[in-house]
Amino acid sequence: DAGVTQSPTHLIKTRGQQVTLRCSPKSGHDTVSWYQQALGQGPQFIFQYYEEEERQRGNFPDRFSGHQYPNYSSELNVNALLLGDSALYLCASSPGPSGLAYEQYFGPGTRLTVT
């Protein structure tokens, strides 16, 4: 049973560029959440997707957008990258629409470096 997978593992981008990160949830899970984790900090909630719609959103600007596909996989897009966007981006899946009340299964993350 595959857990949560994310790609790519590492990514280096230049300021102003755009990036797309991908996530496949754990088998049987239909809810995907994205988190940003800066070095030495706890994960910060970006948004959550269920039934291909954004259901919850954290305090992140519109430069951060996402998508969920019918197979429950998800993408995180970040436009106009800033140096401050450098972080570990974590995808987490959970069962059911009330994702925040369930344990989150995290993927290994994508380390994004913006230069």
Add this chain to the structure above:
Amino acid sequence: GQQVMQIPQYQHVQEGEDFTTYCNSSTTLSNIQWYKQRPGGHPVFLIQLVKSGEVKKQKRLTFQFGEAKKNSSLHITATQTTDVGTYFCAGPLNTGTASKLTFGTGTRLQVML
């Protein structure tokens, strides 16, 4: 704003000593979750507490949820080197009509031989 704080930020212990991390929320939580993140790894779910005053044990780990559901603690008895990592509490904080899972600031545990 609404937040979840943890103390201490860092803890160095000798192997075999006990360890406790405390989590405090600015608002009442419907549930509290605990995660462990090893260096270079990703958060791994440990447990969820839902009821006021709830206490749960997992081998050497004891988790408590406060009576007011605004604080929680994780206690590790007789630490081992395998306990090294950062421990996060997390709870759903309401933001208007929605709620978002908010992670605490974390406590980094280092175990020395």
